[in-house]
Amino acid sequence: MSQSINTTSNQKKPILQRLKRNYIGWLFILLSIIGISLFYFYPMIQAFLLSLQSGMGANLDYVGFDNYVRLFNDPTFITALTNTVLYLLIQVPVMIVLALIFSVLLNDPTLKFKGFFRTAIFLPAVTSLVAYAVIFKYLFGNNGLVNDFLINLNLISSPIAWLSDPFWAKVTIIIAITWRWTGYNMIFYLSALQNVDRSMYEAARIDGASAFQQFFFITIPLLKPIILFTSIVSTIGTLQLFDEVMNITSGGPGNSTMTISMYIYNLSFEYTPDFGYAATVSYVILILVVILSFIQFKVAGDKE
């Protein structure tokens, strides 16, 4: 009898202890649950409720889905959306290809000055977005160094209006973002490449595969997961593009470089505040992020 009591109490203790530890475990994560609910999920719901309201400043009335209808008739919104998608479609692929090329070249064990090249190309990633944006604004000014340089090389005869021409202003923004983020992405590819078995390339060379074939049939497939990761991160980043546009062109000339984030900012803090409509525009970014991430996962064929 006493034997059986002993065994039950011995079994009971670990259960109690497990329950107690499980409870303490919840305490460890409690602050994060509160924080993320308060600063992410709650605002997300609030933004949705706001998007159903309209009015100036604090005087808001529920108007149903009127704001969403308004989006389709708002030329500024359509410009901002087109610009943002344009940046995305051109800048992200260009940057990823460039980063891939750099990483493949730098992964060559016989290359000299590798450390220097790697550090130099990565360096832009340590600058603050505002700081480099202001520098680019001056470099690409009408009398800026970029024009001086191109004229001296006789590549152009008169200065390009980098910041005041609608087309070139977009080009400037794309060049700027590419300068800032290519090295950053390169580092991801470089570390992934370092884990690749060199003998694979040896075998491919013996089979007569050219450098291009090696790149497309070995490097790209092996780096697929990391390329997926970087393209999702870059997509989310580009959809939120704000700091550069604000500080290089302020969205101009006209609205020709305006992005969705900048339009949200203007609707809320530059024009007469219309928080309801601004929240509607902000939901567009969220929907785009979700859709594009989903497509990228599908294209990459990754089921995880």
Added chain:
Amino acid sequence: MKKIKRVFTYIFLSIASLVSIFPFLWMLISMTNKSVDVTAGRLLPGGHLIENINKLIEQTQIGIALWNSFIIAIITTILTLLIGSLAGYGFEIYRSKGKDMIFSILILSMMIPFAAIMIPLYRLFGRISADAPFIGLDTLAAAFLPTIITAFFIFFFRQNTKMFARELVEAGRIDGLSEWGIFFRIYMPTMKTTYAAASIIAFMNSWNNYLWPLVVLQSPEKQTIPLLISNLGAGYTPDYGVIMTAIVVATLPTALVFFLMQRYFVAGMMGSVKG
């Protein structure tokens, strides 16, 4: 043929390096030049460095902005690391079905673009202002509060906790340490590298943050370094030499962190992918 390819590789990488470094060189050169020389495209160092620094101190609020940025960045880094590592450790060590589900939900917040929640956050802090002015709009606390708890760091610490030896937890329990004691006295000292990597990311993010401080900090004596530079850059009669000096001041801390802690820097970037 192989040699020609080699030469092209070196030329290509040299041009890429030059393009990458040039803006840095130019900003260092320009901080020693007068405004007119900067606009004239002078590429040689001048003798106006001291003058530019003096003007920066006298004509702008660089001192206050530096102080604000440092305070915000340091508090942000400490709190981000503490809260993020507590959660990462909690999710991994006290794993349960319920917690795994919560974890997946929290991770979803990484998909939420900041622009999408900026306005409700602004209104939230507006409402807080009435009851608790010390954390309301236009306070440094408002500038860092929404940034200290992020799914990214929870994920980051959880991934790294997977490499933390569970036997150490058991050993701590046998030695009679409390569950909190194990975290603070065993986990934290063991995971120094992870904390170093995380602190770099958290510090840089905070130091360079622009949009939220722009929204929430209104008065000049509350502005941070990115706000100051943005304002200087948008001025009607900019003094380019002074602006370049300010940009160097803004870039120096993050560049130093990078050069001194390059190893942790890359470890931090990679820590965000693996798993």
